[in-house]
Amino acid sequence: ESSDRPLAYVQIISDLKPIEGADMIEVATVLGWQVVVKKGQYEFFIDDKLDRNNFRIKTIKLRGQISQGYCIRLTTLETHPHRRLTLHSDGTGEEKHHYLTDEDTKEQISLAIGSDLTSLIGIKKYEIPDVGVRLAGNAGPRGNFPSFLRKTDQERIQNNPHYTTSLADVDFEVSEKLEGSSVTAFYKDGKYGVCSRNLELRTDDDTATPVRVLNGLGVGELLSKYAKNVALQGELIGPGIQKNIYNLTSHRWVVFDVYLIDHERYTTAAERIEILNEINYPDRVPVLEKSWKFGGKTVGEVVKMAEGISALKKGQQREGIVFKSNSLGRRGDPVSFKAISNVYLLKQQ
Ligand code: ATP
Numbered sequence: 223e224s225s226d227r228p229l230a231y232v233q234i235i236s237d238l239k240p241i242e243g244a245d246m247i248e249v250a251t252v253l254g255w256q257v258v259v260k261k262g263q264y265e266f267f268i269d270d271k272l273d274r275n276n277f278r279i280k281t282i283k284l285r286g287q288i289s290q291g292y293c294i295r296l297t298t299l300e301t302h303p304h305r306r307l308t309l310h311s312d313g314t315g316e317e318k319h320h321y322l323t324d325e326d327t328k329e330q331i332s333l334a335i336g337s338d339l340t341s342l343i344g345i346k347k348y349e350i351p352d353v354g355v356r357l358a359g360n361a362g363p364r365g366n367f368p369s370f371l372r373k374t375d376q377e378r379i380q381n382n383p384h385y386t387t388s389l390a391d392v393d394f395e396v397s398e399k400l401e402g403s404s405v406t407a408f409y410k411d412g413k414y415g416v417c418s419r420n421l422e423l424r425t426d427d428d429t430a431t432p433v434r435v436l437n438g439l440g441v442g443e444l445l446s447k448y449a450k451n452v453a454l455q456g457e458l459i460g461p462g463i464q465k466n467i468y469n470l471t472s473h474r475w476v477v478f479d480v481y482l483i484d485h486e487r488y489t490t491a492a493e494r495i496e497i498l499n500e501i502n503y504p505d506r507v508p509v510l511e512k513s514w515k516f517g518g519k520t521v522g523e524v525v526k527m528a529e530g531i532s533a534l535k536k537g538q539q540r541e542g543i544v545f546k547s548n549s550l551g552r553r554g555d556p557v558s559f560k561a562i563s564n565v566y567l568l569k570q571q
């Protein structure tokens with residue numbers, strides 16, 4: 223299952239700083255990210271080519287400097303291994319607009335800030351294959367993820383650094399981010415359903431791990447008794463899933479969100495707890511803070527907060543934390559974002 227968020231995009235390097243004791247490298251700031259780059263690469267031209275070999279971009283530390291990403295100059299896009307692309311610019315200064323022309327098809331590819339270059343570069347999300355669990359069972363999925371629900375996803379704080387100021391007055395709940403697989407159970411107009419992150423599953427197919435686990439927990443009965451159009455979203459954790467970092471011997475489905483189908487919105491933390499109490503579903507995500515504000519914290523300080531021990535397992539570093547506003551935002555849902563622990567990322571790989 224793949225996520226559809228952009229993995230490569232056009233962005234401005236807002237800062238370039240030296241790294242103490244390093245002659246060959248320096249650190250670039252892109253949005254809220256720190257990326258180690260070759261020294262001088264962004265001041266004068268260095269002949270760089272789009273790599274034809276596969277490599278994985280992960281969180282690393284170089285000379286004590288964390289690096290989370292990979293930068294290439296726009297001119298490097300002209301070295302595309304399968305396409306004849308040429309770079310053009312229109313306008314001047316602030317108004318300057320860059321684009322690529324495909325010399326064979328004459329297609330124009332915009333390089334405006336934020337443009338998604340994931341498919342152009344051919345970059346894919348690295349996923350550890352889950353072993354011993356079947357997200358869809360023998361009978362295959364029932365179909366696509368229902369359009370009346372929303373897929374679970376959280377944006378990293380580094381991609382929205384302005385939150386530290388624009389959401390300065392907003393009150394947040396902070397919960398632990400669990401490392402497993404997203405599973406949604408819903409009840410709509412008398413019908414019960416189960417979904418993996420991207421698909422709807424067959425509720426009668428016990429060979430699909432999420433279906434088997436939720437059947438064992440009696441989730442269908444609980445939702446039918448509640449009899450309102452609602453979806454519970456939780457993390458399936460346990461043997462065979464994402465390295466089972468909590469060392470569980472059997473599966474758990476830990477609910478982190480409740481979605482109100484008829485209102486087309488997520489609940490606030492208070493509403494979520496009330497509904498889960500009413501449904502009588504006990505396994506819920508650990509809440510670290512009920513009421514938290516940025517209070518002048520920088521992106522770096524928020525990311526630092528993600529570091530810590532999991533509430534689920536003694537001595538295990540947690541994956542991270544998720545922030546959800548306690549009031550509804552402008553779009554009608556609580557505002558949410560995540561911070562992933564760099565200690566966890568550096569240990570994991
Ligand atoms: P990435 O996409 O960064 O590789 P990922 O697959 O874990 O990682 P993310 O987009 O990072 O997905 O994070 C969102 C996911 O986190 C959700 O799909 C959900 O399954 C999971 N999650 C775990 N704990 C929580 C929580 N407390 N609140 C919300 N989502 C959570």
Ligand code: MN
Pocket residue numbers: 225227375376
């Ligand atoms: Mn994601």
Ligand code: MN
Pocket residue numbers: 400401402403
């Ligand atoms: Mn995950």
